[in-house]
Amino acid sequence: MENQFKALTLSYKNAPIAIRELVALNETGCRNLLLKIKEYTSAEDVMVLSTCNRTEVYYTAATDLSREIIKLIAVEKGFIATKNIQPFFRHLTGQEGIKHLFQVALGLQSQVMGDVQILNQVKNAYQWAADANTAGPFLHRLMHTIFFTNKRVVNETAFRDGAASVSYATVELVEELTREMNNPRVLMIGVGEIGADVCRNFIKSRLNNIIITNRTFEKAEALAIECNATAVPYETLWEEIQKADVVISSVPGDALFISKEAIEAMGEYRYKFFIDLSMPRSIDNALETLPGAFVYNIDSIRNRATEAQERRLAAIPEVKNIIAEAMAEFKSWAQELVISPAIQQFKQMLEEIRQQEMARYLKKLSDSEKELVEMVTKSMMQKILKYPVVELKAACQRGESENLLEGLTALFNLEKQEA
Numbered sequence: 001m002e003n004q005f006k007a008l009t010l011s012y013k014n015a016p017i018a019i020r021e022l023v024a025l026n027e028t029g030c031r032n033l034l035l036k037i038k039e040y041t042s043a044e045d046v047m048v049l050s051t052c053n054r055t056e057v058y059y060t061a062a063t064d065l066s067r068e069i070i071k072l073i074a075v076e077k078g079f080i081a082t083k084n085i086q087p088f089f090r091h092l093t094g095q096e097g098i099k100h101l102f103q104v105a106l107g108l109q110s111q112v113m114g115d116v117q118i119l120n121q122v123k124n125a126y127q128w129a130a131d132a133n134t135a136g137p138f139l140h141r142l143m144h145t146i147f148f149t150n151k152r153v154v155n156e157t158a159f160r161d162g163a164a165s166v167s168y169a170t171v172e173l174v175e176e177l178t179r180e181m182n183n184p185r186v187l188m189i190g191v192g193e194i195g196a197d198v199c200r201n202f203i204k205s206r207l208n209n210i211i212i213t214n215r216t217f218e219k220a221e222a223l224a225i226e227c228n229a230t231a232v233p234y235e236t237l238w239e240e241i242q243k244a245d246v247v248i249s250s251v252p253g254d255a256l257f258i259s260k261e262a263i264e265a266m267g268e269y270r271y272k273f274f275i276d277l278s279m280p281r282s283i284d285n286a287l288e289t290l291p292g293a294f295v296y297n298i299d300s301i302r303n304r305a306t307e308a309q310e311r312r313l314a315a316i317p318e319v320k321n322i323i324a325e326a327m328a329e330f331k332s333w334a335q336e337l338v339i340s341p342a343i344q345q346f347k348q349m350l351e352e353i354r355q356q357e358m359a360r361y362l363k364k365l366s367d368s369e370k371e372l373v374e375m376v377t378k379s380m381m382q383k384i385l386k387y388p389v390v391e392l393k394a395a396c397q398r399g400e401s402e403n404l405l406e407g408l409t410a411l412f413n414l415e416k417q418e419a
Contacts, residue, residue, distance in 0.1 A: 002094060002095065002098065002138075002330075002331060002334040002335070003093075003094045004060045004061060004062055004094075005045070005058070005059075005060050005093070005094060005097050005098055005138070005142075006058070006059055006060065006061060006064065006065070006091065006092065006093050006097050007056060007057075007058050007090075007091070007092040007093075007096075007097035007100050007101060008056060008057045008058075008059075008066050008069055008070070008089055008090075008091055009054065009055075009056040009089065009090050009092065009100065010023060010054065010055050010056070010085070010088050010089045010090070011053055011054035011055075011056070011109070012053045012054065012111060013109075014088055014090060015088040019085060019088050020052070020053070020054075020055070022077065022079070022085060023050075023055045023073055023077060023085060024050055024051075024052070024055055025048065025050035025055060025073075025076065025077070026050075027124070027128070029050070029076055029077070030048040030049075030050055030125065030128055031128050031131070031132065032076055033048050033057070033072060033073060033076050034046055034047075034048055034128060034129060034132040034134050035132060036072045036075065036076065037057070037059065037069060037072060037134070038132065038133075038134050040068070040072065041061070041065050041068050041069065041072075042061055042062070042063075042065070043059035043060065043061045043065055043069075044059065044060050044061065044134070044136055044138075045058070045059060045060040045134070045135060045136045045138050045139035046058070046059040046129060046132075046134040046135075046139075047059070047125050047126060047128075047129040047134070047135065047139060047143075048125060048128070048129070049104070049121065049122060049125040050125075051118070051121050053110070053111060054104070054109075055073070056104070057069050057073075058097070058101060058139075060136075060138060060139075064091060064093075066086075066089065066091050067082075067086075070082050070085065070086055070089060073085075095327070095331070098142065098327060098330070099323070099327060101142070101146065102146055102149065102323045102326070102327065103323070104118065104122065105118065105119055105122040105146045105150065106119070106146070106149065106150055106153055106159075106319065106323065107119070107159070107160075108316070108319065108320075112165040112168070113309060113312045113313060113316075114159050114160050114312040116160060117204075119150055122143075122146075123147075126139075126143045138334065141330070141333060141334075142330060145326055145329070145330045146326075148326070149322060149323060149326040152322050152326075153319050153322055156318070156322065157315040157318045157319055157322070158311045158312065158314070158315045159311075159312050159315040159316070159318070159319050160312075161308060161311050161312070165197075165305055166194060166197075166277065166298070166301050166302060166305050167194060167197035167198045167200075167201050168201055168305070169301050169302075169304040169305040169308070170198050170201070170248065170275060170277065170301055171198060171201040171202055171205050171207075172304070173275065173296065173301065173304065174186060174205075174207065174246050174248070174273070174275070175205060175206065175207065177246065177273050177294075178207065178245060178246060178273075181245060183208075183209050184207065184209060184245040184246060185209050185211065185243060185244050185245050185246070186202070186207055186209060186210050186211065186244065186245065186246040186248065187211045187213065187240050187241060187243075187244035187246065187247045187248065188210060188211065188212045188213070188229075188248050188250075189213055189214075189237065189247065189248065189249040189250065189251050189256065189282075190214060190249060190250035190251035190278075191212060191214045191219050191220055191223050191250075192250055192251075194250050194277050195214075195248075195250035195277070196223055198248060198250070198277070199212060199223055199226075199227045199229060200226070200227055202227060202229070203227050203228065208228070210227065210229035210230065211229065211230050211231075211232055211240055211244065212224045212227075212229050212230065212231050212232070213231070213232050213233070213234050213236070213237055213240060214231075214234060215234050217231065217233055217234065220232075220234075237256075238262070241258065241263075241266075242266050242268070244272070245271070245272060245273065246272075246273045246274075246275065247272065247273070247274045247275070247283075248275045248277065249274075249275070249276055249277065249278055249282045249283055250277040250278055251278055251282050252278050252279065252280055252282060253278055253279075253280035253281045253282040254280060255282070256278075256282045257282055257283075257284065258274065258282060258283045258284060258287070259284045259286075260284045260286040260287050260289065260290065263287055263290060263293065264290060269290070269291045269292050270292050271292045271294075272292060272293050272294075273294050273296070274287055274293065274294065274295045274296070275295075275296045275297075275301070276295065276296070276297045276298060277298050277301065278298070279298060281297060281298075283295055283297075285297075342392075343385075343389055343392065346385065346388070347385060350381050350384065350385065351381065354377050354378070354381055357377075358373065358374070358377065361373075
């Protein structure tokens with residue numbers, strides 16, 4: 001089964017954003033694609049994962065179904081020219097595909113090393129596969145092995161310590177600064193790339209009083225809906241700054257400047273944190289001379305992110321060792337999965353023989369004798385089974401089960417199992 005596992009992957013590593021956008025699928029698209037693959041191909045154990053950085057299909061099949069699946073992606077997305085996207089997909093098989101899924105789920109393949117969001121996205125993809133009945137025993141066991149491996153990585157390494165991107169680090173800093181505050185009000189000024197990323201990272205934060213403002217109100221409103229935040233008109237900017245406990249600006253300083261004089265004119269003296277993600281800077285450093293005002297700039301945020309990134313990079317060898325151990329255990333289970341049906345057939349055949357022979361003689365025995373014979377014959381059957389089962393499992397560990405399996409199948413006329 002593991003030799004038939006495949007991964008069809010298109011990601012930021014080998015495809016520009018225009019191509020990634022072309023094949024990106026939302027939840028409905030992923031669920032629809034699962035059903036299409038189930039109906040129109042021979043694939044089993046199918047899972048579809050699609051994020052802003054990757055679109056991937058994992059499945060088991062005897063043959064490469066890449067062309068068929070890419071066509072189904074095109075159908076779902078409503079375009080025809082699959083030859084334009086096919087070169088951007090990579091096809092991985094067997095252990096290579098399994099390793100890729102481990103690394104994707106644990107964040108080794110993410111743009112931000114150790115990205116914590118990807119695991120939740122993988123969990124969602126797995127749930128959709130389970131809902132569509134495209135996940136069989138192989139995929140179920142593989143995914144739960146990955147989830148257990150993630151727990152080991154979190155508990156045994158520094159791979160998930162700290163925030164390793166500017167947007168993550170910003171949210172982490174705001175959480176630290178407002179730990180003692182009750183429902184702090186956070187104002188996000190500007191919804192460019194970094195501002196939008198910060199807002200999206202607030203979604204899974206404990207903070208939920210997020211206010212977004214932007215010169216183009218429609219953009220602020222759209223992001224607020226996505227992030228369960230509140231959009232306010234840019235014309236109310238200074239009123240919002242006055243009400244906020246934390247002010248985050250990603251608007252360049254040549255378009256907005258929050259000066260010491262402007263904040264001083266508000267005439268209030270309470271804790272207020274200013275985080276400047278702009279270049280050129282849009283928040284006056286002199287604000288720190290005011291009672292209760294604290295200013296953090298992009299460099300201090302980047303330093304936090306860089307330190308976390310360095311810790312994560314240093315932990316990669318440990319993570320890879322943990323993955324290797326998990327993959328070895330999973331491989332042993334997968335190999336035994338192949339022989340399990342044959343062992344069950346063998347047990348069933350012996351039990352049928354035992355039952356037939358018992359039926360011939362039990363009517364001549366007393367109840368106590370019947371009980372004794374039942375016990376003795378069951379014990380004999382278990383001992384007969386023990387040696388071939390142990391040998392088959394040992395052969396699996398050595399990767400030599402195929403010949404033994406063929407011999408058992410031929411000797412006892414069992415249904416042939418595919419390796």
